[in-house]
Amino acid sequence: MKAKAKGGERRKAAGTALHEAEATTAADEDATTAADEDATTVEDDAPAAAPSGARLDACPGCGARVPDSGATPNPEVNASPGCWAAYGDVLARQYGEWGNPPIHRLTVDTYAAQHPGKPSRKSTQSVALHLIGLYLALERGTEPRRISQETGRMVADPSAFQWLEPPPPAGQLTIMDVVGAATLKEHSARVRRWALSVWEAWADHHDTIRRWAGG
Ligand SMILES: [Zn+2]
Secondary structure (H helix, E strand, O other), X not given: OHHHHHHHHHHHHHHHHOOOHHHOOHHHHHHHHHHHHOOOOOHHHOHHHOOOOOOEEEOOOOOOEEEOOOOOOOOOEOOOHHHHHHHHHHHHHHHOOOOOOOHHHHHHHHHHHHOEOOOOHHHHHHHHHHHHHXXXXXXXXXXXXXXXXXXXXXXXXXXXXXXXXXXXXXXXOOHHHOOOOOOXXXXXXXXXXXXXXXXXXXXXXXXXXXXXXXX
């Protein structure tokens, strides 16, 4: 019964992500259903099965081709509406179904690091702190709560950071490789693979980020 309830929530989350896309074609709806039900491989969640002619906007941040959701991304984030909606569904599932699990912090840091907005004082600091979060989690194994404490202290000195030119989207995993996991364990594993892929994309700046984090 519990599993059934979870399945229902999954369906609801996917339905929200694609609520605008549902108005396209029946074939599109079939593809969505198939992807929702098959959580065994990450590839099956990619929207590549959508019919030719369907509008799939490449996200400027991560490059994922996702049906336009009609959502309005946060202006500080360089994301397509479809990608932003998929991220929102992942967060909703974490908050709701899984009660804010430890993987949440890594999810937020990874999405932000993959979708940096335009250079500004605020975005420079924001991207820096999210990249430091990735570094601490992935290379130092720091617990999420401790990461928040450490980055919280760094907020006091925004002049410590410079804008880092983001890597172009070039085959990294995306939020679309995360959606659709059947269990929290699988979800967490997917987020971690995605996070490692995004962290690797920032390799040119790793030394700077490590220095910011105090080594
Ligand atoms: Zn994106």
